[in-house]
Amino acid sequence: LLRAGGPPASFRLALGRAPTAPVTITISNPNPEAASAAPASLVFTAANWNQPQVVTVTPAAARSVTGSGAEPGRSYTLSLALTATDQGYINIAVSPFLVQYRFENDVLFRGGFEF
Numbered sequence: 001l002l003r004a005g006g007p008p009a010s011f012r013l014a015l016g017r018a019p020t021a022p023v024t025i026t027i028s029n030p031n032p033e034a035a036s037a038a039p040a041s042l043v044f045t046a047a048n049w050n051q052p053q054v055v056t057v058t059p060a061a062a063r064s065v066t067g068s069g070a071e072p073g074r075s076y077t078l079s080l081a082l083t084a085t086d087q088g089y090i091n092i093a094v095s096p097f098l099v100q101y102r103f104e105n106d107v108l109f110r111g112g113f114e115f
Helices: none
Strands: 008-015 021-028 036-037 041-044 055-059 075-084 097-098 106-111
Touching: 041 055
Parallel strands: none
Antiparallel strands: 008 055, 021 041, 021 075, 036 055, 075 097, 097 106
16 A cells, blocks of 8 residues: 555566566556656566566655546556567566555555466
8 A cells, every 4th residue: 555645665576487588577657647666677587587576666745646547546557568589478468557546645556467
């Protein structure tokens, strides 16, 4: 749970097996006015595939949380896209993270991944 103007939250990603070529996961945020996600992408290689990499989501300050995507009861997603040349990772679907405002100035993160 994130509160507008409050501290950031994070989630971690790692792969289930070593790739034969780099695997990139790109994080897209359609509503930067409500929260920011960093870094914009993660790169996994044969050397770091099983080491969790962190994505940090930082809520906007309460006074700047405005607009259609930041209204209480509204939701948006952090989209995650996987790019790879390793045949074992091509065409793998990555589930988005749902970001939903529960009530004014609060954000609830839900989501999951399929690798």
